[in-house]
Amino acid sequence: MISIKKLEKRIEDSRSLLCVGLDSDLERVPQKFRKHKHSQYEFNKYIIEATNKYVCAYKLNTAFYEKRGLIGLEDLKKTIDYINNNHPNIFTICDAKRGDINNTSRAYAEFVYEYLSFDAVTVNPYLGKDSVDPFLEYNGKAVIILVRTSNPGSSDFQDLLIDGRKLWQIIADKAGKSWNVNGNVMMVMGGTNINELKTARKEYKNIHFLVPGIGVQGGDIIKILEAGIRPDASGLVIMNSSRGVIFAKEPEIEAKIIYENILRYLKLR
Amino acid sequence: MISIKKLEKRIEDSRSLLCVGLDSDLERVPQKFRKHKHSQYEFNKYIIEATNKYVCAYKLNTAFYEKRGLIGLEDLKKTIDYINNNHPNIFTICDAKRGDINNTSRAYAEFVYEYLSFDAVTVNPYLGKDSVDPFLEYNGKAVIILVRTSNPGSSDFQDLLIDGRKLWQIIADKAGKSWNVNGNVMMVMGGTNINELKTARKEYKNIHFLVPGIGVQGGDIIKILEAGIRPDASGLVIMNSSRGVIFAKEPEIEAKIIYENILRYLKLR
Numbered sequence: 001m002i003s004i005k006k007l008e009k010r011i012e013d014s015r016s017l018l019c020v021g022l023d024s025d026l027e028r029v030p031q032k033f034r035k036h037k038h039s040q041y042e043f044n045k046y047i048i049e050a051t052n053k054y055v056c057a058y059k060l061n062t063a064f065y066e067k068r069g070l071i072g073l074e075d076l077k078k079t080i081d082y083i084n085n086n087h088p089n090i091f092t093i094c095d096a097k098r099g100d101i102n103n104t105s106r107a108y109a110e111f112v113y114e115y116l117s118f119d120a121v122t123v124n125p126y127l128g129k130d131s132v133d134p135f136l137e138y139n140g141k142a143v144i145i146l147v148r149t150s151n152p153g154s155s156d157f158q159d160l161l162i163d164g165r166k167l168w169q170i171i172a173d174k175a176g177k178s179w180n181v182n183g184n185v186m187m188v189m190g191g192t193n194i195n196e197l198k199t200a201r202k203e204y205k206n207i208h209f210l211v212p213g214i215g216v217q218g219g220d221i222i223k224i225l226e227a228g229i230r231p232d233a234s235g236l237v238i239m240n241s242s243r244g245v246i247f248a249k250e251p252e253i254e255a256k257i258i259y260e261n262i263l264r265y266l267k268l269r
Numbered sequence: 270m271i272s273i274k275k276l277e278k279r280i281e282d283s284r285s286l287l288c289v290g291l292d293s294d295l296e297r298v299p300q301k302f303r304k305h306k307h308s309q310y311e312f313n314k315y316i317i318e319a320t321n322k323y324v325c326a327y328k329l330n331t332a333f334y335e336k337r338g339l340i341g342l343e344d345l346k347k348t349i350d351y352i353n354n355n356h357p358n359i360f361t362i363c364d365a366k367r368g369d370i371n372n373t374s375r376a377y378a379e380f381v382y383e384y385l386s387f388d389a390v391t392v393n394p395y396l397g398k399d400s401v402d403p404f405l406e407y408n409g410k411a412v413i414i415l416v417r418t419s420n421p422g423s424s425d426f427q428d429l430l431i432d433g434r435k436l437w438q439i440i441a442d443k444a445g446k447s448w449n450v451n452g453n454v455m456m457v458m459g460g461t462n463i464n465e466l467k468t469a470r471k472e473y474k475n476i477h478f479l480v481p482g483i484g485v486q487g488g489d490i491i492k493i494l495e496a497g498i499r500p501d502a503s504g505l506v507i508m509n510s511s512r513g514v515i516f517a518k519e520p521e522i523e524a525k526i527i528y529e530n531i532l533r534y535l536k537l538r
Contacts, residue, residue, distance in 0.1 A: 023373070025372075025376065061369070061373055063367075063369055063373045063374070063376035063377045063380070064373070064376050066376070066377065066380040066384075067376040067377070067379045067380045067384065068384070069342070069346065069380070069384040069385075070339060070342055070343060070346070073338070073339055073342050074339060077338065077339070097367070097368060097369050097393075098332075098366070099366060099393065100330070100332055100364075100366050101418065101419070101420040102420060102421075102422075103294075104292070104330055104332045104333070105332070107294065107332035107333050107335070107336040108332045108335065108336070110336045111332070111335040111336045111338070115335075115336065115337070115338040116338075124366070124368065124393050124395055125395070125425075125426065126393055126394070126395045126415065126426060126427070127415070127418050127420055127422060127423060128420065128421075128422025128423050128424065128425030128426060128427070129421075129422040129425050130420055130421050130422035131420060131422055132422075146395065146396070149370065149396050149397075150370070151370040151371065151396055151397065151399055151400060152371075152397075152398075152399050153371075153396060153397025153398040153399035153400055153401075154396060154397050155397065156394075156397030156398050156443065157394065157395060157397060157436070157439070157440065158395070158397070160431045160436065160439065161431065162429045162430065162431055167426070167429065167436070170426070170429065171426065174425065
């Protein structure tokens with residue numbers, strides 16, 4: 001099944017738009033998991049078992065695994081294998097933010113899609129079309145273009161005006177239109193500026209957005225849903241929470257609260 | 270010693286401005302190395318021993334190692350350790366093109382500077398200042414900002430005009446001026462457009478440029494030297510060749526030719 005269809009099926013079945021980010025920085029993982037050799041993997045299994053019925057997707061950021069070198073990469077691989085084996089219907093995102101010249105991007109595509117077996121990867125568009133092609137062409141896998149990020153510095157370049165349009169909009173135009181010939185493009189659209197999200201939804205009606213920034217970064221779930229899901233558009237919003245869920249005192253309760261808020265909103269519509 | 274000083278010392282001692290890119294894609298590595306368990310590492314050792322007297326730096330692109338998963342990361346680690354142990358004066362660049370929100374970039378900085386022990390890393394600036402800060406603040410290590418790349422798609426966004434200046438120039442202004450408070454910033458400046466290189470040298474006199482694109486990508490060594498090294502500027506150009514050297518029939522001869530061309534030019538001045 002092509003990855004975007006897998007995501008849509010999972011959303012339909014779970015009624016969830018929550019993505020939990022397994023940013024399992026070992027320094028913040030509770031002490032009891034740290035005694036294990038595969039400490040990040042053991043912690044992730046615990047989080048996955050606590051949250052899987054409330055999520056449509058898991059997102060793993062490579063940074064927190066690579067930081068630990070070989071053992072971290074092992075834990076990353078064991079975690080994605082665990083999800084694929086035990087919860088094969090859940091959509092998986094490798095938050096790698098890669099992007100390089102063409103033949104090099106192809107090697108990254110093999111890393112995330114083949115070696116690690118993720119359904120999707122986040123890609124940095126700064127190097128242009130040929131740097132994104134190897135991901136776009138990868139046999140039905142999903143590609144999530146970094147369009148608008150939610151961090152404080154995002155405005156440094158993403159807000160620059162080119163003939164009256166912001167840089168992120170120029171990139172969104174490319175990503176959402178000319179790059180999407182295989183129907184496998186998604187976009188990162190930060191959740192901290194609701195008006196931008198509204199604008200983007202009007203312009204790219206059929207693209208699913210990955211919205212980081214709920215929870216710790218301050219994004220408001222209901223406002224994001226109002227802006228990102230419209231009766232005249234088929235594109236959905238997948239909202240990510242990482243630290244806010246996984247390092248909560250009770251991750252299950254935290255995920256459940258977000259899930260129920262989403263469910264309530266969807267039923268109200 | 271802070272990393273930029275290490276680079277300058279190595280250039281002074283070796284009289285070389287050549288960086289060899291160990292993009293040791295296993296599919297292109299000669300058959301005789303592939304029988305080893307650590308095939309990329311064995312190949313890299315051979316290349317390093319053949320070329321070290323002609324280089325100021327080695328650059329390793331993480332993609333070609335990550336593609337192979339754990340064994341690739343092991344070969345990457347063994348290679349950088351080999352360089353650091355046997356040729357400690359050679360400047361080392363992790364061509365990782367990373368960049369993420371602040372706390373995540375910090376994890377990447379630990380990966381490349383701490384776990385792998387590189388002197389420098391390439392960083393993608395699209396997420397803005399706070400995504401680059403963890404690299405800039407890392408205790409004397411060098412940060413090479415992707416300003417202008419040499420691939421065909423680089424013009425998609427890097428050439429966009431903002432009030433008469435191209436996006437890559439806006440990024441170069443930030444990188445070369447406001448981000449360079451610790452004096453550890455370098456820039457990637459593609460070698461395929463000589464006029465841009467000239468312009469950049471005039472504007473950022475004290476910044477060292479990493480120039481990819483010589484050899485396979487078509488950059489001309491002498492023109493790059495003329496444009497990038499000026500009597501009124503202290504910034505140097507480090508020229509990278511990857512495939513053109515390492516997959517040459519005789520890598521040593523190939524590196525030597527480039528080295529001698531550089532040397533001849535420097536003496537002529």
